[in-house]
Amino acid sequence: MAEAKVLSGAGLRGQVAGQTALSTVGMEGAGLTYRGYDVRELAAEARFEEVAYLLLYGELPTKTELAAYMGKLQKLRDLPQALKEVLERIPADAHPMDVMRTGCSFLGNLEPELDFDRQRDVTDRMLAAFPAIMCYWYRFSHDGKRINCVTDEESIGGHFLHLLHDKTPSELHVKVMNVSLILYAEHEFNASTFTARVCASTLSDLYSCITAAIGSLRGPLHGGANEAAMEMIERFGSAQEAVEGTLGMLARKDKIMGFGHAIYKDSDPRNEVIKGWSKKLADEVGDTVLFPVSEAIDKTMWEQKKLFPNADFYHASAYHFMGIPTKLFTPIFVCSRLTGWAAHVYEQRANNRIIRPSAEYIGVEQRKFVPIERR
């Protein structure tokens, strides 16, 4: 059985900061579970919408419930005209995570959560609308095109690819998007989820919680690592170059993005799944560089530092092979993790006490005020 990582020190590591019934991370043997289900089984068997329902509504849906849920989400996809106008004003060189933050926040101005009893409907609206927020801005700012935000794609992953590429995506790509959205959906008290819970604990509205969480996910030590990993992989022309480059980065004590984890000790259970799909996509496009480069970095990191790829590393090549621009990688994570964030907000609200820890004071002793003319 796997040993749990020894957790102590800075960054609140190892401290229990609350309770959850949503997921377990790095528990002996189990890796990652959502409401008791192994994520690898969910990724192999389920639709993302089923997993979203599991997290948000408490149990896996029946066939009828799933059909009704998917129908509901499909009807909620279009964006209000005022939001489209705001997205059109955001420059092409803005970071898409900033676009998501603004899009989420502005939707909250137009359709505020006036009553916590509506929290599930508000989440479903965001789940349906987020792919269009990302793609409407991207296609308008990069291609000068005002896209139709509604498609006839059944799944959220397929809908996103259709909006982005303006065509029906292949079955393989829809499948990989589905797996990816499941893998990213929920992960206990990670930094962005904890942000959402802190915000929820003040009894703030759901849009504020999600906007705050988007801000936390943006950083390269968290969700932004998939984008940073892609930028690194692309720099190498061969596996040999990648080995030499990785050794050089390690010698300079650079952080290698997409490796290591705050909780997992020797592997991230999501990695083997997305790595397998990345390989299938590499074969589909006839790649002979990016996948071997990724594997060479992976091998060197383990040999040199016993550091393993986390969920973000092979997501980079997988998304790239599907023709997704690198800067949209982290916003896809948002479209998925929204489910985990919202489910944590509901949990926080159901048993709330404002989250307000204490700090150890390390400043100067108490002293007398000195008037400005005497300083």
Ligand SMILES: CC(=O)SCCNC(=O)CCNC(=O)[C@H](O)C(C)(C)COP(=O)(O)OP(=O)(O)OC[C@H]1O[C@@H](n2cnc3c(N)ncnc32)[C@H](O)[C@@H]1OP(=O)(O)O
């Ligand atoms: C979906 C996600 O959000 S997964 C995380 C995505 N983030 C990344 O991939 C960014 C790169 N990785 C990292 O920065 C870190 O591994 C984190 C932020 C994920 C976890 O941080 P921590 O819990 O502090 O890591 P941990 O305690 O295991 O670090 C142990 C040692 O390994 C080093 N280390 C950890 N990850 C890396 C890395 N990716 N590259 C180089 N060195 C690393 C640390 O600097 C530390 O060294 P030190 O003892 O000399 O200071």
Ligand SMILES: O=C([O-])CC(=O)C(=O)O
């Ligand atoms: O749990 C963490 O610290 C980061 C992570 O892997 C995630 O949020 O998916």
